[in-house]
Amino acid sequence: MSARLSKTRFIAGRQCELRLWNDIHRRELATPWGETQQAVFDRGTRVGELACQRYPGGTLVGYKPWEREPAIAETQRLMQDPSVPAIYEAAFEHHGLYVRVDVLARNGSGWDLIEVKASTRPEKEVFQQDVAVQYWTLTGAGLDIVNAGVLVLNRDYLYEGGDYDLRQLFRFGDATEHCIEVQGAIEADVQRFQAMLGADQPPDIAVGDHCFTPYECPYYAHCCAGLPELDHPVSSLYRLRASQREALDALGVEEIADIPSDFDLNAVQARMRQAVIEGTPWISPRLHDELRTLTPPAYFLDFEAFMPALPPYPGTRPFQSLPFLYWIHKQAPDGSLEHLDYLHEEPTDPRRAIAERLIEDLGDHGSIVVYSAYERRMINDLIEACPDRAERLEAIRERLWDLLPIVRNNFYHPDFQGSYSIKAVLPVVDPDSGWAELEIADGMAAAMAYENALEITGAEQRDEVFAELKAYCEQDTEAMVRLHHALLQISKTSRGEEH
Numbered sequence: 319m320s321a322r323l324s325k326t327r328f329i330a331g332r333q334c335e336l337r338l339w340n341d342i343h344r345r346e347l348a349t350p351w352g353e354t355q356q357a358v359f360d361r362g363t364r365v366g367e368l369a370c371q372r373y374p375g376g377t378l379v380g381y382k383p384w385e386r387e388p389a390i391a392e393t394q395r396l397m398q399d400p401s402v403p404a405i406y407e408a409a410f411e412h413h414g415l416y417v418r419v420d421v422l423a424r425n426g427s428g429w430d431l432i433e434v435k436a437s438t439r440p441e442k443e444v445f446q447q448d449v450a451v452q453y454w455t456l457t458g459a460g461l462d463i464v465n466a467g468v469l470v471l472n473r474d475y476l477y478e479g480g481d482y483d484l485r486q487l488f489r490f491g492d493a494t495e496h497c498i499e500v501q502g503a504i505e506a507d508v509q510r511f512q513a514m515l516g517a518d519q520p521p522d523i524a525v526g527d528h529c530f531t532p533y534e535c536p537y538y539a540h541c542c543a544g545l546p547e548l549d550h551p552v553s554s555l556y557r558l559r560a561s562q563r564e565a566l567d568a569l570g571v572e573e574i575a576d577i578p579s580d581f582d583l584n585a586v587q588a589r590m591r592q593a594v595i596e597g598t599p600w601i602s603p604r605l606h607d608e609l610r611t612l613t614p615p616a617y618f619l620d621f622e623a624f625m626p627a628l629p630p631y632p633g634t635r636p637f638q639s640l641p642f643l644y645w646i647h648k649q650a651p652d653g654s655l656e657h658l659d660y661l662h663e664e665p666t667d668p669r670r671a672i673a674e675r676l677i678e679d680l681g682d683h684g685s686i687v688v689y690s691a692y693e694r695r696m697i698n699d700l701i702e703a704c705p706d707r708a709e710r711l712e713a714i715r716e717r718l719w720d721l722l723p724i725v726r727n728n729f730y731h732p733d734f735q736g737s738y739s740i741k742a743v744l745p746v747v748d749p750d751s752g753w754a755e756l757e758i759a760d761g762m763a764a765a766m767a768y769e770n771a772l773e774i775t776g777a778e779q780r781d782e783v784f785a786e787l788k789a790y791c792e793q794d795t796e797a798m799v800r801l802h803h804a805l806l807q808i809s810k811t812s813r814g815e816e817h
């Protein structure tokens with residue numbers, strides 16, 4: 319008997335047949351989803367519920383994912399009832415492939431097939447695959463599909479308060495033509511997957527770039543277990559292009575040190591190769607001068623922002639970045655530090671309050687040290703939200719002093735392992751720094767924690783989350799202070815100056 323596939327498993331098989339084989343035969347090898355990933359799924363659920371309201375009067379087909387037969391029977395019953403204009407979670411099976419359709423809307427004598435995504439990009443390849451496999455199943459089951467496509471959030475929709483305007487909040491990306499074009503390929507893949515799943519042994523597939531596209535594979539830890547660890551794999555080269563990767567694979571080169579001297583590398587990649595071969599850091603003679611362009615007092619600034627899928631406040635759009643917290647370490651010319659911070663604790667639009675406090679805290683002179691272009695984007699967003707404060711905010715933007723390009727253009731240590739993230743760089747140049755194990759470990763987790771904290775009614779519990787958020791943001795700015803100091807010492811040493 320052929321294996322029963324689902325839409326999710328079909329897409330897993332398109333990514334990697336071993337992943338699909340594992341999903342069916344040894345699911346226990348998967349690394350469980352983290353809390354952040356779970357929160358992303360939950361966000362999708364909320365968007366899905368609203369999307370259904372865009373097709374009013376419909377009926378939901380219940381049943382658990384494994385209750386296939388009753389769900390299919392219920393769908394058939396609803397399709398026969400002309401008073402039902404739309405079916406949510408409609409269930410179908412064709413040649414062993416089972417799908418649940420987010421919305422199946424009646425259109426004349428046929429149907430519209432709508433896949434809902436908490437995203438703004440219907441053209442994403444994986445979304446197109448998703449709707450195409452549903453189209454194959456439904457047409458195979460005998461339905462006449464008039465339109466098939468992906469319903470996403472409309473990034474241009476400006477929420478004005480009250481109920482959402484569902485016609486404006488969502489936008490439909492038609493994929494009917496694409497679905498028709500790829501039907502043959504889907505049929506062939508379904509047959510191949512079913513034959514592969516019937517084999518006794520898993521397919522022999524090595525790890526590679528495909529393990530992260532379109533999604534990070536949950537079997538990565540298992541597949542990598544026992545593999546020899548490379549010292550400096552070519553995959554860690556900065557901005558490695560696919561064509562470079564293919565050329566290095568063709569040469570059988572896995573280690574950066576083995577890359578031939580005439581291989582086409584960009585400037586940063588060439589420095590990496592040189593540093594790895596020589597086993598010493600590469601330091602540009604310009605590092606010292608670049609570091610000295612900083613004007614005291616220095617304000618080391620880090621923002622945290624959240625990007626809710628659904629616009630929460632009037633004047634916001636889907637997936638708009640909304641800064642809710644900043645931390646500043648202000649360093650006087652004598653090196654002494656003081657800190658300034660602001661966390662928006664109310665469930666209201668934080669942008670006005672953040673802008674006002676930021677203007678107050680950053681004064682009118684001194685470099686504002688950041689690490690990446692993120693803070694510039696946040697300030698641009700604040701300018702848009704508070705046009706009456708544009709002049710002051712533009713003056714702040716003029717003072718931004720980004721440490722990241724200074725590091726990238728002037729320094730590389732083999733132990734960076736190809737990464738210029740501050741978490742990779744700081745422990746190498748300042749081994750005593752360390753990163754504390756905090757409850758909140760990254761920006762995404764911070765954003766999720768903040769969104770959740772706004773809904774917590776217990777003050778004590780909410781304050782605990784707020785304190786964790788501040789600790790996370792403080793650690794990032796402190797890291798910038800330490801990194802700047804360590805680089806100054808390195809640049810002085812390289813010039814033979816005393817510390």
Ligand code: SF4
Pocket residue numbers: 333334335336337340523524525526528529530535536537538539541
């Ligand atoms: S980690 Fe990579 S090779 Fe292993 S199952 Fe996943 S996608 Fe396939």
